[in-house]
Amino acid sequence: MAGERKLLRALKGTFDKVPPESRSRAEVISLAMATFARAGYQPIETPILEHTEVFARGVGQDSEVVAKQMYTFTDRGGRSLTLRPEGTAGVMRAVLEHSLARGSLPIKVAYAGAMFRQERPQKGRHRELFQLGIEAIGAEAPLTDAEVIEVGARFIAAAGASQTLTLNSIGHVDSSCRLGYVSVLAAYIERKEGELAEEDRARARVNPLRLFDSKDESTRAVMAGAPLIDEHLCGPCREHFESVQRYLTDAGVPFKLDARLVRGLDYYTRTAWEYIGSGLGSQDTIGGGGRYDGLAEALGGARLPGVGFALGLDRLMLVREAPETGPTTDVYIVALGEAAAAAAWKLAVELRRADLGAELDHSSRSMKGQMKDASRSGARWAVILGEEEMARGEAALKDLTAGDQHSIPLAEVTRRVTEMKKRRESARR
DSSP: OTTOOOOOOOOTTOOOOOTTHHHHHHHHHHHHHHHHHHTTOEEOOOOSEEEHHHHIIIIITTSHIIIIIOEEEEOTTSOEEEEOSOSHHHHHHHHHHTTGGGSSSSEEEEEEEEEEOOSOOBTTBOSEEEEEEEEEESOOOHHHHHHHHHHHHHHHHHTTOOOEEEEEEOOOTTSHHHHHHHHHHHHHHHHTGGGSOHHHHHHHHHOGGGGGGOOOHHHHHHHTTSOOGGGTOOHHHHHHHHHHHHHHHHTTOOOEEOTTOOOSOTTOEEEEEEEEOSSSTTOOEEEEEEEOTTHHHHTTSOOOOEEEEEEEHHHHHHHOOOOOOOOSOSEEEEEOSHHHHHHHHHHHHHHHHTTOOEEEOSSOOOHHHHHHHHHHHTOSEEEEEOHHHHHHTEEEEEETTTOOEEEEEGGGHHHHHHHHHHHHHHHHO
């Protein structure tokens, strides 16, 4: 029809989180924050919008994230602002701004929130992505690396996903081993420059390590024969990496070494790792992390070492194998007539305050319609309030699974349902 308005839809690369999937996501986020908290990582929230310089200086001006993927714009005040593409730089900016390092170290924080990157949407990878992460800031001991890695692995397992942990050390940015290795790598790449993808030639001049992250097949073929950093680690970096491995072994955390693993952000130093899932195709990384001992200085602060990880919730949801969660509704209240409807509302509030899930009719439907809705809700019990029940001060309590029904005093409904629910939960244990 002329003048008919087109239905608006979510932007490409973003998606709505709607029931029932949204409930599963919320449960996984809650599990993550509880798991992180048991190791002492407390919640932190940073703005979705940051000054662009936070990421240009922190992540690296020539990194793929900054050079190609950020949503950056100039606001009315002439400031360059960016929707955060990752969490660590903003967390470190907040730690420095609020002088959190004046307290006990390390500062242990956890976050959960949306990030934004302009890249081609594909399975498990969107332009709006939700990340879960932790950061331990202010300690450079290998034990801290191992703790952060173990917390991530334990959460992924608790969320119902299988994983392979891959591990590497890329040396310290200020160490002779890192500088020496980059020089050797740059010389190798220079000899192979004609075989590289055009855009990777420019990247190689700025940071040769970035070529290990290239998606271009010709560049990947060149890097398959590149010298590896494990042959160049200095004594302190090698000792640090070996200590991390010992701590993980002592904790029973299996891992594989991958000397080509560098991660995609320029601030990483020494330990770097990834959690690899299955069934995601070539983009099979659930998440990963590393040490970033120079990030605080890049953001204008004093030296403050740190280590952390970020996990992609969207990818995790694709690979987890967890049983479906049960319904949140314990009781559906069927009410017939105005007096019963008023009593149903009061009873629903009473049940909810007793930590029971309760729903009731909002549309004055018939008995048959309300019973159908009770079945759809997943409730185990229906409480039926009709004229006869109201006259006697009773309610009909029906087990929607077994079909049994009997009358009980209306004032006893909450206590009876609580007792029955506890017996069912005990029987399942």
